[in-house]
Amino acid sequence: MLDINTLRNNQAAVIDGLKKRNLGPEIEDVIAKIVKLDDRRKTVQTELDQQLALVNLKSREIGELFKSGQQDQAATLKSEVVEIKKAVKDMETTLAQTILEIETIVIDLPNVPHNSVKAGKGAEDNEITKENLENMPRFEGITALPHWDLAEKYNLIDFKLGVKITGSGFPVFRGKGAKLERGLIHFFLSEASEAGYEEIMPPLLVNEDTARATGQLPDKEGQMYFVEKDNLYLIPTAEVPLTNLLRGDILKRSELPVKLAGYTPCFRREAGSYGSDVKGLNRVHQFDKVEIVQVADPAHSYQVLDEMVAHVEMLLQKLELPYRILRLCGGDMGFTSALTFDFEVYSAAQEKWLEVSSVSNFETFQSNRLKLRFRDGDEKPQLVHTLNGSALALARIMAAILENNQDAEGVKIPRVLHSFTGFDRI
RNA sequence: GGUGAGGUGGGUGAGUGGCUGAAACCACCGGUUUGCUAAACCGACGUACUCUUAACGGGGUACCGCGGGUUCGAAUCCCGCCCUCACCGCCA
Structure with missing residues (x-):
């Protein structure tokens, strides 16, 4: 607000x-x-x-x-x-x-965009600030399969079983699919620790105050699963519990920045989605994600944003995926954000760019509702800037890894993951 | 799920109707003393809103889990809600 x-x-x-x-x-x-x-x-x-x-x-x-x-x-x-x-x-x-x-x-006013944000109608007006295609796959002698076919062929993800036990959009990972998922989570968390983030395992259900403070309520009520009997919401992202850890605090300037990282499953109802967008892992109701959050001194928050963008970019480079970075225009930016960079990876068989990360500076928009402030010496408390980003969203990364690294015999695992998966091929 | 106890400032904890924004102690911060550290002593020590001042500052109001009520006056009495703790039951 x-x-x-x-x-x-x-x-x-x-x-x-x-x-x-x-x-x-x-x-x-x-x-x-x-x-x-x-x-x-x-x-x-x-x-x-x-x-x-x-x-x-x-x-x-x-x-x-x-x-x-x-x-x-x-x-x-x-x-x-x-x-x-x-x-x-x-x-x-x-x-x-x-x-x-x-x-x-x-409460109905969105955040004021940063100076550098351009006006624009929607996704078509976003500016591609960087495109790195050096890892673009060349499928020689094979017809590249989309990841849902690969998942079935190598018994990695079972969408039908997910439907049986829950419903559509709840994939079952199994065998090497499950291990790859776990390996990716482990890899992302290790990198976050390396970069100085404290690792947090938060609750996956949150109360109303928490959902309100980060702006999910009342704005996105219909997007969250709600446990009526206990009045609790399933988190749509780790951002919600992580940022709320500090709700109401007055920090010392010397304590900034606070850097938190957490892996959680994310639950999204995705009401109203349809078509090829929701096929396979492209859009699911439950997916894994590692989120990074920083609480920063307003004087440095845009440096912090750059640092976070660089972190996400480094992850994609290590995973050897073709990616591009978009600076969102005013029309496409989220309600709470002042400046957002989206990351997309190219999923080569679908021939589609998939959004795998969104890194934003919310300035004081969240901290105002969180009542999260800092103080320098005996000055009056002032609102901090909050930032967060996915690092990274797993489902779509998995889709891209499978599609881009396939060959006639299977799927090659990116080198950086070998020690986490315990195997180098599927 | 059952029973009981309780929610007061950063922490412990006193306070059962009137100069109590709230004792005391601890922590934090500033200072004195001191080879250093420690100890001791002194001082300051909440947040929000608002008025006022060029500014330093000063005044007012609200806040003792949350929301209502009683009263000239509520941390203190009454009602509702939320939460925590303990014991029992169940259980990974």
């Missing part, structure tokens, strides 16, 4: 920024309305506080009068206070309504 004071102090910049997200000129009225409502909030607040101060003062006097036995004067004062309290009640109602009204508007 946007911070109202920042919004007030930078109205023009906020408006310009939000227009890059395809919001029309009416956004100017929205911002003006927020400021006007907030002005009213302040006025009411001040008035209310003054009345409450009066009540407190008189109440103390009543106490004194009682002690000195002046009952009738106390009674007079009492009736005065009762009158004031009636007015107080009204003001409290007005204040609560005004605050609610402001929040209702602000």
Whole structure:
């Protein structure tokens, strides 16, 4: 959620920024309305506080009068206070309504894009900042099979069994498929540790406060599985529990950056998805992912973003996959992000680019709701910047590895994984 | 699932209706003393909102799990909810 004071102090910049997200000129009225409502909030607040101060003062006097036995004067004062309290009640109602009204508007505003983000309609306007095709496969003498065929042929993933025990979108990994999956998780976690991230194994179910603080609620309620009986949500990404570990904290500047990494399965309902997008591992309801999170000093958060982008790129290079990096345009960026780089790998048999990572700086958009702040010495606490990225999403990486490394006899495993899988071929 | 106890500041913990934003102790921070360290002593030590000030700062309000209620006045009394702990049962 946007911070109202920042919004007030930078109205023009906020408006310009939000227009890059395809919001029309009416956004100017929205911002003006927020400021006007907030002005009213302040006025009411001040008035209310003054009345409450009066009540407190008189109440103390009543106490004194009682002690000195002046009952009738106390009674007079009492009736005065009762009158004031009636007015107080009204003001409290007005204040609560005004605050609610402001929040209702602000909560629907997406994050203000970073300066470097270009306006754009959607995915077609994203800018490819880098493309590395040196590991593009050449299938000589074979017809390349899509990964779902390879998975069946070599008994790696059983989609039908998944349907039997759960439903579509819940693949069963088995044999070397399961080992490859485990090896990839292990590899990603090792690399994260190497890069200085603390490894975390968080709960996979979270409560409502947690889902709200990172912005899944109310925005993406329909995307999450919900356990009604216990009021818990299955996490759609490790970002949710990892970032919430620090909810409400006031850190010292010297404690920044906080670097966390975690492997979790991710659960997504993917309501409304259909077609070739959901075939095989391209889009499933449960998939594995290693996520990296950083909580950073606002002064350095864009360096941190670069560092995280470099980390993800390094992983893809080690896996010997063709990839490209996209800087998302305003129209394609997530609601909470200020700047996002997407990573796609080329899955050569499908002849498709698959998104395997999204690395974002949320600036204070998340920390505002998380109430996650830092302090330098005895300064006032201020909001931190939060960042996260997938490093990496497993299912699609698996798809690309299988498709790109196939030959007539099987599938070659990237060298860097051999020590994790225990085999070099499927 | 059953029964009981309890949720107070970074921590321990006092406080059962009135100058209590909250004792005391510990931790943290600043200082004094001191070959160094430790100890001792002194001081500061919450957050949010808001008003005021050029600024340093000062004033007000709210917050003792959360939400309501009673009262002139609530950490303290009442109601609802949430959570934690202990014991029993079940169990990886």
